[in-house]
Amino acid sequence: MSAPSPDMKSPDVLRADGPAGDDLDIALDHFLAHRKRLFRIAYRIVGDVSGAEDVIQEVWLRWQLTHRAEIKKPGAFLTTATTRLAINVIQSGRHRHETSADPQLAELGDDSAHDPLLHAERATALEAALALLMARLTPDRLAAYVLRKGFGYPYSDLAKLLRISAPNARVVVHRAQARLDSDRERPVPVESHRRLVAAFRTAASTGDLDCLVRALVEEDGVHRSARRIRD
The missing domain is CATH 1.10.1740 (Rna Polymerase Sigma Factor; Chain: A)
Incomplete structure (x- = not known):
């Protein structure tokens, strides 16, 4: 709209x-x-x-x-x-x-707009939103939040991806949501950000999440971080 x-x-x-x-x-x-x-x-x-x-x-x-x-x-x-x-x-x-x-990640990743200005606005907003998520969330929470909030990824699949139980997958998403209220941020590597943005756009436009999942899993320490749920 x-x-x-x-x-x-x-x-x-x-x-x-x-x-x-x-x-x-x-x-x-x-x-x-x-x-x-x-x-x-x-x-x-x-x-x-x-x-x-x-x-x-x-x-x-x-x-x-x-x-x-x-x-x-x-x-x-x-x-x-x-x-x-x-x-x-x-x-x-x-x-x-x-x-x-929830930030409207899926809508921001929609590349179907025919208006070049609208397309550029969505692209800019998506890049900034993902940069903020990367700056504030640990790799496991980033993966859980983006996949769940952006694409409705099942908790059972998140559990397998993060190597935790389904109840703990819910906790990770919940704590990711809470962590976004914090103003504590870490530097975001340019190449990692570029790779995640590209993967997100592909997933949003094609429905194929494999590339996005790989990009999230490749974030440093995603599996190590997922073994413990940190405050």
């Missing part, structure tokens, strides 16, 4: 005289140039207009507080910030009470 077109009003800002004001004007120009695309990304993850608008307002506030001179690609920075904040929103207790808390 396509998102409604967002209101393109400028964010509320206090303009100052001199260099500081000029810098804020430039920041606003960068933000407005990407705002429509950022809204669509937030909407596809959060699932409602007001929630997406809240995300965009928070992105604007963070963009104002960022050391922008160090940002070489404002569009990439804003896209990543939007995706992370949107995922944080759907993991919040309030949002979990109101609607599903």
Whole structure:
């Protein structure tokens, strides 16, 4: 479902005289140039207009507080910030009470869109979402979460893959969900991320999960990590 077109009003800002004001004007120009695309990304993850608008307002506030001179690609920075904040929103207790808390991984991996802009937005959101999952989850939890939440992988099959019992497979998925609320992250290897994104897209477009399973299993220590369920 396509998102409604967002209101393109400028964010509320206090303009100052001199260099500081000029810098804020430039920041606003960068933000407005990407705002429509950022809204669509937030909407596809959060699932409602007001929630997406809240995300965009928070992105604007963070963009104002960022050391922008160090940002070489404002569009990439804003896209990543939007995706992370949107995922944080759907993991919040309030949002979990109101609607599903699962990132729409399967929808983001859908390559059937004929609109090149929509296709690019989904691809960007998927890349950022998987990077966040890789940064916050151990290899066993990453495998369990992606396969279960993205493709409805049976717990019995997860148990075989992770070499644990089916009840423990449920625990791994549950703890992966909880771990996403944490802000603790580890570096994500570029090549591992690229491989996982490609495998996910293949699985989403063909329904064949073999390549995705291999990519997840190849993550360092997946079987070793799966032998114990860590907090």
